[in-house]
Amino acid sequence: MVNYNSNIFVDEYTPFSIYSVCIALFWTGIFIIGISTLRKNLFFVKHCSIYTLLVLIAACIARILIPIEMPYTIALNFDKVLPEIMHFFNTPLIQLHYLALTPGLIIIIIWVPPAIFIIYRRTKEYMRFKHALDIMPASEDQNLYRIFAKADLHNNIPGIKIIVHAYVNSPAITGFFHPVIILPDIKFNNNELLGIFMHEISHYRFKHHFIKIVMELICAVFWWNPLFKKLSSELSHIMELQSDKAVCLNLNHNQKKEYLQAMAKVAVNIKNRSVTPPCLCSILEENSGENLLQRFKMIAENNYQTRKKLDIITIPLVIAIFLLSYSFVCQPFSEPTPEDMESSEVNTSADTSNAIDAAECFIAKSGNGYGLYTSSGRFLGGITPGNLPYLEGIKIYENKEEAKKERKLQ
Numbered sequence: 001m002v003n004y005n006s007n008i009f010v011d012e013y014t015p016f017s018i019y020s021v022c023i024a025l026f027w028t029g030i031f032i033i034g035i036s037t038l039r040k041n042l043f044f045v046k047h048c049s050i051y052t053l054l055v056l057i058a059a060c061i062a063r064i065l066i067p068i069e070m071p072y073t074i075a076l077n078f079d080k081v082l083p084e085i086m087h088f089f090n091t092p093l094i095q096l097h098y099l100a101l102t103p104g105l106i107i108i109i110i111w112v113p114p115a116i117f118i119i120y121r122r123t124k125e126y127m128r129f130k131h132a133l134d135i136m137p138a139s140e141d142q143n144l145y146r147i148f149a150k151a152d153l154h155n156n157i158p159g160i161k162i163i164v165h166a167y168v169n170s171p172a173i174t175g176f177f178h179p180v181i182i183l184p185d186i187k188f189n190n191n192e193l194l195g196i197f198m199h200e201i202s203h204y205r206f207k208h209h210f211i212k213i214v215m216e217l218i219c220a221v222f223w224w225n226p227l228f229k230k231l232s233s234e235l236s237h238i239m240e241l242q243s244d245k246a247v248c249l250n251l252n253h254n255q256k257k258e259y260l261q262a263m264a265k266v267a268v269n270i271k272n273r274s275v276t277p278p279c280l281c282s283i284l285e286e287n288s289g290e291n292l293l294q295r296f297k298m299i300a301e302n303n304y305q306t307r308k309k310l311d312i313i314t315i316p317l318v319i320a321i322f323l324l325s326y327s328f329v330c331q332p333f334s335e336p337t338p339e340d341m342e343s344s345e346v347n348t349s350a351d352t353s354n355a356i357d358a359a360e361c362f363i364a365k366s367g368n369g370y371g372l373y374t375s376s377g378r379f380l381g382g383i384t385p386g387n388l389p390y391l392e393g394i395k396i397y398e399n400k401e402e403a404k405k406e407r408k409l410q
Contacts, residue, residue: 015068015069016067016068016069017069017329017331019329019330019331020067020068020069020329021067022330023067023325023328023329023330024063024064024066024067025064025067025222025225027063027325028060028063028064028227029227030325031056031059031060031063032060032227032228032230032231032234033227034056035053035056035057035060035231035234035238036230036234038052038053038056039053039234039237039238040290040294042294042297045241045294045298045303046298046301046303047308047310048308048310048311048314049308049311050238050241050242050245051311051315052308052310052311052314052315052318053238053241054238054242055315055318055319056318057231057234057235057238059318059319059321059322060231061214061215061218062322063322063325064218064222065214065218068326069326069329070326072326072327073326073327073328073329074327074328074329075328075329075331076328076329076330076331077331077332077333078330078331078332078333079332079333082330082331082332082333083332083333085332086332088103089102089103089104089107090102090104091103093106111224114223115220115221115223118219118220118223119217119220122216122220129174130174130175133163133174133175133180133182136163136165137163138161138162138163139162139163139164139183141162141164143190144162144164144183144193145160145162147190147193147194147197148160148162148181148193148197150194151193151194151197151198151201152197152201153198153250154205156201156204156205157179157201157204160179160180160181161178161180161181162180162181162182162183163180163181163182163183164182164183164184164185165182165183165184165185166184166185168182168183168184168185169184169266169269169270170184170266170269170270170282170283170284171183171184171196171199171200171266171282171283172200172280172281172282172283173200173201173203173204173209173280173281174209174280174281175209176209176210179204181197181200182280183196184266184269186265186266186269188262188265189258191254191255191258191259192258192259192261192262192265193262194251194255194259195247195251195255195256195258195259195262196259196262196283198246198247198250198251199243199244199246199247199259199283200243200281200283202242202243202246202247203239203243203281204281205246206239206242206243206246208239208243208281209281211235211239212235212236212239212281215231215232215235216232218231219231219232233285236285237285237288237291239281240283240284240285240291240295241295241298243281244295244298244299244304245304247259248299248302248304248305249304249305256299256300259299260296260299260300262283263283263284263292263295263296266283266284267284267292270284360374360375361373361374361375361380361394362375362394362395362396362397362403363383363388363391363394363395363396363397364396364397364398364399364400364402364403365396365397365398365399366382366399366400369382369383369384369385370382370383370384370385370388370396371383371400372391372394373400373403
């Protein structure tokens with residue numbers, strides 16, 4: 001909503017700007033802190049379903065992926081501090097022929113290459129891991145496939161490949177279109193395997209792999225912001241809660257107990273091994289005692305079986321806050337100086353004057369001259385007193401504040 005011209009900051013609608021990105025980062029940070037606070041509150045998780053947290057996550061990701069200004073966005077103009085900050089970032093430190101090295105350009109140079117490198121490295125890691133899975137032999141234990149078929153209630157994954165490997169620390173599923181399940185070399189009984197397979201199948205059914213890829217890209221782009229690492233961790237845990245819920249709705253009481261035993265075995269195995277393959281949806285994403293305890297309580301206390309009535313309030317509230325986050329943007333603002341008036345004087349020839357819609361413009365006095373503005377407050381150029389007769393029909397104000405008050409400009 002800003003146009004920058006020399007030292008002039010004016011109000012003009014543009015869907016995307018540096019200011020819209022800054023306000024998007026601000027709101028994303030608010031969402032992340034809110035997600036982390038609510039998710040850690042067991043009372044909230046018990047009485048609001050997982051869907052409230054998922055909607056919060058979706059709102060958070062959407063806010064950073066769509067850093068634009070809506071038609072209803074209000075520009076909050078600041079003539080203090082922000083203009084000085086903008087001037088600093090646009091002031092050349094070194095002039096190299098046609099390239100001006102400004103602090104803003106230096107930030108971009110520091111920001112972009114590491115982001116590209118992180119994306120490249122993570123892509124290479126995944127491709128290397130995928131190649132390793134392709135050459136690994138599938139397990140010949142028919143009991144695993146029999147239990148998997150029992151767990152796959154809706155036949156979501158026909159022809160699954162199951163790999164058992166000593167260096168895997170947690171059961172996991174990988175692959176976007178041809179999934180592979182990998183298991184650590186741990187002895188599980190049949191009911192434990194049933195719960196594990198149901199958990200991994202739910203990851204695939206809910207498309208958690210695609211969500212994790214989007215989160216990986218966001219974390220790579222904003223590598224300098226620790227809040228996004230927190231968001232990634234919270235997202236992983238919430239997806240585990242969602243998968244736990246899907247498992248618990250299909251297990252009886254004794255099977256749930258053995259499912260918890262399987263999680264405990266995996267937690268012990270994670271402590272003993274440090275190798276974690278990339279881009280996986282595992283039954284335990286990280287060995288956090290606090291998170292694991294929360295998952296145990298949610299399952300052991302049958303919190304997934306009860307219907308959550310508070311969603312009727314919390315989900316619309318989250319959506320309302322998300323839309324509200326687009327309601328304003330902060331931007332620097334300063335009136336044009338006499339030098340700007342002189343350097344951008346409006347052409348007052350007959351053709352130009354006839355092309356100007358008097359109802360859509362106004363003139364405001366500034367120093368010894370006048371400025372021509374659009375109805376939205378955008379500065380078009382300076383006008384000398386002698387050229388005012390050529391712009392007959394356009395209302396003249398003593399200053400822009402008077403024009404704003406009368407025309408109800410924002």
